[in-house]
Amino acid sequence: MSTDFSTRFTGKTIIVTGAGSGIGRAATLRLLAEGARVVGADVSAPRLEELAVETGTDNLVTVAGDLTDQATVDAIVSAAGTVDGVASVAGITDNWLPAAEMDDDTWQRVFDVNLTAPMRLTRAVLPQMIERGAGALVYVSSEAGFRSSISGAGYTSSKHALNGFVKSVAFYYGPKGVRANAVAPGGVNTNIDIAFNSSYAVERTGKLLETMPTPSVEPEVVAKSILWMLSDDAENINGAILPSDGGWTTI
Ligand SMILES: NC(=O)c1ccc[n+]([C@@H]2O[C@H](COP(=O)([O-])OP(=O)(O)OC[C@H]3O[C@@H](n4cnc5c(N)ncnc54)[C@H](O)[C@@H]3O)[C@@H](O)[C@H]2O)c1
Numbered sequence: 001m002s003t004d005f006s007t008r009f010t011g012k013t014i015i016v017t018g019a020g021s022g023i024g025r026a027a028t029l030r031l032l033a034e035g036a037r038v039v040g041a042d043v044s045a046p047r048l049e050e051l052a053v054e055t056g057t058d059n060l061v062t063v064a065g066d067l068t069d070q071a072t073v074d075a076i077v078s079a080a081g082t083v084d085g086v087a088s089v090a091g092i093t094d095n096w097l098p099a100a101e102m103d104d105d106t107w108q109r110v111f112d113v114n115l116t117a118p119m120r121l122t123r124a125v126l127p128q129m130i131e132r133g134a135g136a137l138v139y140v141s142s143e144a145g146f147r148s149s150i151s152g153a154g155y156t157s158s159k160h161a162l163n164g165f166v167k168s169v170a171f172y173y174g175p176k177g178v179r180a181n182a183v184a185p186g187g188v189n190t191n192i193d194i195a196f197n198s199s200y201a202v203e204r205t206g207k208l209l210e211t212m213p214t215p216s217v218e219p220e221v222v223a224k225s226i227l228w229m230l231s232d233d234a235e236n237i238n239g240a241i242l243p244s245d246g247g248w249t250t251i
Contacts, residue, residue, distance in 0.1 A: 022190025
């Protein structure tokens, strides 16, 4: 049986954060291909401009700005109008710093981008979704939301916290017709910063990283999981943290 997905999101407006690169970019391209109107947000204006030129469609509206600024969140929601779904993808890493080496700025920034910004965007779109009794929220978590050995203390903590936030939104607003889920990727070939600034982290995690069951995948592979959770095909899925990692969590 072949399935034509080219109209799966026709008539729907989806917000994608981190649209300028990697997983967010791939999700944006696929959503456009499946008929959506996409509001793509990113802190990098040049990346968004490149995306707009490449796609050349009025179905893509871009918003350049730092998601940790409330003004950016307001601009995104205003550009969107009616919001049918949100793919909250933007995220940053933590220089692989274990707790004893963590600095306050890194910790705060990682939590601001990976947890507080998605919360603020969620808070901004929930009232209209509740009013309409419909909405799909998908967050990009990480393998680091399940385990501690593939990042520093900040990233691991922020993704564990994001998983809790997703479950809370799912619990409170599922009865109002809003679904909240997360996709937790394993390794993905993107521009994300994977610098180790801790020699102790290199020593402690080196061998463990060799247990990844599959090589890193292209971002388009993870985008498929995101779109499924955004789509009506996932109508019975709420509060799930879906590994999209080729089986890494089974180890
Ligand atoms: N690449 C991986 O191996 C991997 C694995 C698991 C989870 N993830 C998660 O996937 C998500 C996407 O990461 P990616 O790998 O595609 O990275 P990426 O760096 O290629 O893309 C992330 C995009 O988010 C944007 N961004 C970052 N901070 C922002 C901010 N404050 N405001 C607005 N935009 C901002 C960046 O400019 C960038 O374009 C992240 O949440 C990351 O934690 C990635």
